[in-house]
Amino acid sequence: MVSTALALGLTVATLAVFTVAGLWYARGRVNSVEDLLTARNSTGTGMTTATLIASTMGAWILFSPAEAGAAFGGLPAIMGYAIGSAIPLLLFIPVGKRIRKLMPTGHSLTEFVLVRFGPVLYVFVLVVSVFYMFIFLAAEMTGIAGALELIAGVPPWQTAAVVGLFVLIYTAYGGLVASIFTDTVQTLVILPLLAVGFTAAIFSLGGTGELYSTAMATDANLLDPGFRPGLEFGLYVVFAILGANMLNQGIWQRVYAADGEATLTRSFSVAALTVVPMILLAGLFGVAAAGLGLVEPGTESVAFFLLVTAVLPDSIVFIVVMLVVLLVMSSADTMFNAISSLITVDLARLVDIDNERTLKLTGRALTVLVAIGAVVIGAQGYSVLALFLTADLFAAAIFVPLIWGLFSPNLTELGALVSSLAGLLVGVAYFPMLRGILTLVPGLAPLLPEPSFLVAFLGATAVSAVATALASWAGNENFAFDSLATRIKSFDDADTTGVDLDDTPGSTTGSEVSD
Amino acid sequence: MIGPLLFAALVWGSIAAVLAAFGYVVWMLFVKSRRPTL
Numbered sequence: 100m101v102s103t104a105l106a107l108g109l110t111v112a113t114l115a116v117f118t119v120a121g122l123w124y125a126r127g128r129v130n131s132v133e134d135l136l137t138a139r140n141s142t143g144t145g146m147t148t149a150t151l152i153a154s155t156m157g158a159w160i161l162f163s164p165a166e167a168g169a170a171f172g173g174l175p176a177i178m179g180y181a182i183g184s185a186i187p188l189l190l191f192i193p194v195g196k197r198i199r200k201l202m203p204t205g206h207s208l209t210e211f212v213l214v215r216f217g218p219v220l221y222v223f224v225l226v227v228s229v230f231y232m233f234i235f236l237a238a239e240m241t242g243i244a245g246a247l248e249l250i251a252g253v254p255p256w257q258t259a260a261v262v263g264l265f266v267l268i269y270t271a272y273g274g275l276v277a278s279i280f281t282d283t284v285q286t287l288v289i290l291p292l293l294a295v296g297f298t299a300a301i302f303s304l305g306g307t308g309e310l311y312s313t314a315m316a317t318d319a320n321l322l323d324p325g326f327r328p329g330l331e332f333g334l335y336v337v338f339a340i341l342g343a344n345m346l347n348q349g350i351w352q353r354v355y356a357a358d359g360e361a362t363l364t365r366s367f368s369v370a371a372l373t374v375v376p377m378i379l380l381a382g383l384f385g386v387a388a389a390g391l392g393l394v395e396p397g398t399e400s401v402a403f404f405l406l407v408t409a410v411l412p413d414s415i416v417f418i419v420v421m422l423v424v425l426l427v428m429s430s431a432d433t434m435f436n437a438i439s440s441l442i443t444v445d446l447a448r449l450v451d452i453d454n455e456r457t458l459k460l461t462g463r464a465l466t467v468l469v470a471i472g473a474v475v476i477g478a479q480g481y482s483v484l485a486l487f488l489t490a491d492l493f494a495a496a497i498f499v500p501l502i503w504g505l506f507s508p509n510l511t512e513l514g515a516l517v518s519s520l521a522g523l524l525v526g527v528a529y530f531p532m533l534r535g536i537l538t539l540v541p542g543l544a545p546l547l548p549e550p551s552f553l554v555a556f557l558g559a560t561a562v563s564a565v566a567t568a569l570a571s572w573a574g575n576e577n578f579a580f581d582s583l584a585t586r587i588k589s590f591d592d593a594d595t596t597g598v599d600l601d602d603t604p605g606s607t608t609g610s611e612v613s614d
Numbered sequence: 615m616i617g618p619l620l621f622a623a624l625v626w627g628s629i630a631a632v633l634a635a636f637g638y639v640v641w642m643l644f645v646k647s648r649r650p651t652l
Binding site for chain 2: 143144145146148149152174283286287290291293294297298301307308310311312315319322323324369372373375376377379380383
């Protein structure tokens with residue numbers, strides 16, 4: 100185990116450098132609430148690619164893919180994870196272009212849902228989005244707190260507090276502008292660090308030949324691309340990640356931050372191609388840990404760090420500490436800003452705040468609240484996997500009608516809602532992690548099918564998709580897509596608070612906002 | 615089962631791909647960029 104003081108010192112130094120960089124860059128660049136939350140049409144291909152890689156690749160890549168490799172089915176499970184992480188980024192290309200065209204001054208998917216469908220579906224989507232992003236954030240905090248405790252004995256509350264505090268300082272001040280800039284620099288450090296760290300680790304473990312022989316001798320299934328449990332995991336994780344990412348406001352912010360359609364296409368394509376090898380490498384370390392017999396029941400989620408602490412020299416351990424800090428920073432700042440952006444945009448609409456300064460202050464205050472919540476939960480060391488998968492299941496059931504509604508004018512709010520609930524019903528019925536709660540309902544237990552993650556995620560998405568297609572076919576709405584551009588406005592436009600609610604489907608009250 | 619050569623190709627190919635992505639970002643940020651971003 101490396102020294103606690105040294106590990107904590109390296110963590111604080113890394114955090115401090117990026118905090119100063121974020122503050123320096125944001126100085127004079129955040130003049131409006133739009134700068135704080137949107138940074139519209141401002142990033143070129145290099146910056147957009149870098150911020151996408153940094154914000155989607157959190158410290159979770161050192162936990163979940165390795166756990167998948169060690170415990171859920173070896174190589175095919177890792178491949179599923181890698182491909183599953185790339186698919187949403189590729190889907191964002193047509194979907195992102197479409198939403199930019201329909202609402203050029205928009206901010207989020209929830210805004211679209213409110214105007215396109217109505218308030219009931221909007222509230223549903225908003226709750227699931229915020230829940231998913233907060234769980235992502237809490238998982239990142241829990242992850243780094245657990246990693247530094249394992250590597251160097253750093254008390255979890257100390258790690259969570261320093262990470263939360265430093266990231267909060269530059270995110271609350273510089274908003275999305277600071278987040279994108281620090282993401283860019285972090286990617287420039289993370290990618291070579293990952294390559295150098297993994298190369299050094301492979302040589303320390305005796306080379307790829309030695310790793311291969313050890314894994315094969317322990318469990319040949321680890322390297323079998325046709326291993327059924329691995330294939331099943333690989334398949335359902337694709338749907339879990341796809342739905343969750345479609346509700347990730349951090350990615351929608353970057354769709355709007357890109358300075359054009361060509362930038363959006365290039366950046367999302369390259370980011371998708373980059374996350375595959377990143378996850379593959381991290382996952383193979385789980386296979387190596389399992390091959391070396393380091394993983395015991397209950398320790399699968401820290402397989403990567405078990406390998407690092409057991410086998411690798413201190414110099415590589417320090418690289419890993421720096422890597423994990425950078426990975427957490429880059430995704431935590433994205434989530435701080437994404438959650439506060441989503442709530443600020445909605446708050447402006449609901450409470451009718453039309454003062455630019457008040458709105459900016461509200462955005463910053465919400466960032467502080469989100470950070471405090473994430474630090475408190477992160478320091479507890481809870482297992483967040485169950486919450487993560489539950490949020491993923493909800494997202495898997497509701498993302499299809501939302502995307503469908505971007506292209507089809509016929510789908511009504513009721514149709515979208517019923518489709519989501521139908522998918523959710525099937526998903527929940529098969530979902531192993533909600534089985535305990537469901538069996539508490541009198542008379543329900545004998546009716547429940549055999550639990551299965553694969554059927555839960557696949558079923559939730561497929562049923563929701565089929566129901567959406569039917570609802571769209573039977574739907575009598577003829578939504579005027581042109582109206583989105585006039586009803587969803589930038590905060591920079593005078594006398595507006597984001598959305599004109601007067602014609603929102605299902606809205607009976609309207610608001611004071613106007614054109 | 616994948617063979618040792620394919621396993622090595624997977625590992626080294628992934629490392630090369632990560633470095634290639636790094637090269638692309640550097641190229642786009644410092645060489646291709648004709649105007650300041652953000």
